[in-house]
Amino acid sequence: MADFFWNVRSPLDRALVAGPYGAQGDAGVTLTEVRNFDLVQVMARRGKADETAKAAQARFGVAAPETPKAVAAADATLIWSGPDQFLVLSKGGRYTVESLAPIFAGSASLSDQSHARALISVSGNKARAMLAKLSSIDLHPDVFTVGAGAATSMDHTSITLWRGGDRNGEAVFNLLVFATFAESLWHTMLDSAAEYGVTVSHSEDLA
């Protein structure tokens, strides 16, 4: 009997070419795909919003977001995705749909989205200029502060966008895009960033 290998392949595996792209010189934009993550949608059942919130608080040590934002816990990020629902994003294997099931048993429905999205992080001193070509959201530092989030669209494609913690004094914007749209949006992002110079990379780790 033949051996079967179950290799995972990110939806950006083929499109992403690590290294410099576009204009030469100091890159204004850094695009990083994060590949190894678990993502679970948590939806409070009818009348169980408080119970769900308590369960989240107990497990993650932070309050789940009730407005469009992302809340960083020690080992997960809770991202608002609608009224009484949020996404739990964690390093691959940390919070799987199986491991979350007992936590929210009876209070919330869970849907595994770990393979349904690609996760791209955008930083660099031209990140805002580049994102302004794709997003109608006002990303001014005073308006879209750390932890701000939006369920919005880029290039006619639904995305979840939030601002992560600053890295090396620079803002970091994270976005989750549906996996089957990822390659298409990736090309649009490269096209939008090319004039600023891009550093492309991928990472297994959720920062």
Added chain:
Amino acid sequence: MTSQPNRLPTNGLIDRSTALSFRFDGKNFLGFKGDTLASALVANGVKLVGRSFKYHRPRGILTAGSEEPNALVELRSGARREPNTKATTAELYEGLEAASQNRWPSLNFDVMSVNQLFAPIFVAGFYYKTFMWPAKFWEAIYEPAIRRAAGLGRAAGVSDPDHYDKAWAHCDVVIAGSGPSGLAAALAAARCGARVILCEEDFALGGRLLADGGTIDGLPAAEWVTRAVAELEAMPDVRIMTRTTLFGVYDGGTYGAIERVNDHLPAPPEHQVRQRLWRIVAKRCVVAAGAIERPIVFAGNDTPGVMMASAMRSYINRYAATPARRIALFTNNEDGWRTAETAIAAGLQVAAVIDARPDVSPAHRSLASKGGFPVLHGSVSSVDGGKNGVRKISVALTGGARAEVEADGLAVSGGWNPAVGLTSYHRGRPKWRDDIAAFVPDGAPPGMVAAGAANGAFGLGACLREGFEAGAAAARDAGRSGSTGSMPVADDEAFSITPLWHVAGKGKAFVDQQHDVTASDVELAQREGFQSVEHLKRYTTLGMATDQGKTSNVAGLAIMAAVSGKSIPETGTTICRPPYVPVAIGAFAGHHRDENFHATRLTPSHHWATEQGAVFVDTGLWKRAQWYPRAGEKDWLESVTREVKAVRSGVGFCDVSTLGKIDVHGPDAGAFLDRVYINAFSSLAVGKARYGLMLREDGIVYDDGTTSRLAEDHYFLTTTTAKAGLVMQHLEFCRQVLFPELDVHLTSVSDQWAQFSIAGPSARKLLQQIVDESEDLSNEGFPFMGAREVKLRGGLKARLFRISFSGELAFEISVPARYGEAMARNLMIAGEPFGVTPYGTEALGVMRIEKGHVAGPELNGTTTAGDLGLGKMMSTKKDFIGRVMAGREALVAPNRQVVVGIKPIDKARRLRSGAHIIPKGETPGPDNDQGYVTSVCFSPVLDQWIGLGLVERGRERIGEIVRAHDPLRGEDYDVELCNPVFYDPDGGRQRG
């Protein structure tokens, strides 16, 4: 290469250290950095720059801005050739190439200028009156001929090699224009702490200050501009955008702007865009777009060398280029005199000032006596000159006498029109002000205010005051409370005007120079009943050209007012619509062209399929493998037929991940599905799948698909590929609005799962290779319509469904999407002993037609469940969406067109979808039309073309021979109506 004979030796805002060579109509010239093409042509003494639209009259440069009607050129060459570019706004760059338009064989000798001889017949409405008959000649003969003779530049005719993009910007206050009002507004708003965007059309900041100078806060204007810009640039939340025109205003405080990022270079640098379209979201907008000087209409007013007085100052002061040596000035207002002052200061001769007003100020009288030129009270009645420019000017003096003035340039000032475009785009109608004889903004969109000259305040002091106050107010309204600091101050010049629109005289007097509309055309329109300004515009084409009548609209309606005996405000203005300046379609398209026209979706096995040489088809946004050609196959049909045969005799697989997939969670999930499907789902056992059909509220079929119950409170619902998004929306609407009492959640998992159909008699054997040995896939252990989680060899878990679209023993297997490509590879390995064959959407379609399954062509938004032969699925034990309306008389009528199988009597004949079904012996036509062929394929099983159709009473007519009438393809042939299930009608194969 010629020198620049008309360049002044000093002054001007040009960089004399950077000479630029350029070509106009094949001739080489030199200009300087800081020139426009127009100013460089002026410096080189070029007066003739184009031929007019209709009469091919010689034309020169009239203005120095984006209102230019005449000096339009083809800029650049080859794929970058850009027709109708205004020489007055085109920045000069090294190597610029431009050509004049609408002339043949040359600008100097233009054959079509013969049109002028026929001018009496080329009046307004000429085309409508002349080319009426025969009607069919219009498209074939008249229109092409007219288009060749009349017109503007030639498009490049090939794909634009440059990139364009679009971007969003957000601010508290957006300001249009960087003249004194705009800069003052920006200073006030920015000092208050507001986020400010300042848009300037020009490449230099300062507006009219660049040409007219002045003193602000005791400083020369240029110095004040430098300081103001430095102050603004030092503030982090101020963005100054030059080469950017704010062209439109849209709902919710969204503004459109076009940034000509690299139009001032021969080609954009690598990775850069040519132009960028901005959508600016602003809480407030200050329109400081200034005013446009207007011409006076008189005979010969289009002669090269006749120029707006303010434009002449721009060329002399800003560009140090002299449009003429001996200048006459024709004005009806105080401001025009500045041109005389400028000319004298530049050492040029002033031949005369012709002032239409009864009085001239003592200061100007003394200027005239010092300058040694006469002041003539009266009007210019005609101009003597031609393609080489103005020679002599005839003046009708007040009182009736005549005078002649020799000059090679005539500056004209008929007053100023505030730029009311932006403020009028939401149907605001400008209002007339008698004191300045001009329309000023009224009814601006919410959040927008005009300031300075754009608001009818023509003095420098007033511009600064209005701009500053508007900027401060806008910042306050946006919630900013900082201090504005001190307001810049300057003196106010007096402005007096005696309106004068049209001087009667012999010869053509042009109102709209770009569209060759004369004063007599306006008078003719009035005589023929086109009095309304909107009719006047459409009948004469006044104001309809690329300049949108910026120099002509007000004069046109003033003449209409005069001939119809009404006042100007009674006559009214035409509706203003964006864009304020022409915007390239490429900028609106941005990134969305060619392969990026829309976003695309790729299946999890896409790159594997690419390796296999699949041919892809666009289905909605998806790229789907259509078939997998093999070496030696001559066409798609051969490949598809092979794939079908391989599945029916062995095993094949197909990526069906494009189906919509929805997790339905919650204790009420079953009850919810009972309401949205016509059949029951609450009764479905865990571990089972069921085919479901959902209706629209009106009783027509909406979508179908299989839904499986994975747990008591968890269903997995699938939709068709085409309706995936719509069904999700529909279900969310049902959940949130119709049935909020149900405890149910919906989550799209379309992208979470890679799903493959594995079909054929060997499907089970293939799967047994890949699933863990503990899994029982026997007919008893995993019967038809089973659904459960299975363990795969190597540890991965998958979902397995025993469902069949092909009519064969078939399964669908789902794995998390990142394993999709591995699944395709492993299916190839596992299936190798059984001759596994990947198949595409064509083979999928063939097998579903052979099996009589309905799909998109039958679920076409007009069919009922009964029409599809699925009426029995409609539960009578429960309510569901569409139940009541599906019972309407017409939807249950016995003569409805229903799904039936169709096969040609001649087995060699190809059946075509779209062919109409006509009873034998009847004449084709609407009365005898009984339906049509919806889906066709070549059936490898039957070895002939077969199809499905919607045919009146079709199920009762099995075996009847009818005609397939196909007028589109000119075909008419006999077909037999038959059972739509062509293959394995008792379903033994899929249950085996």
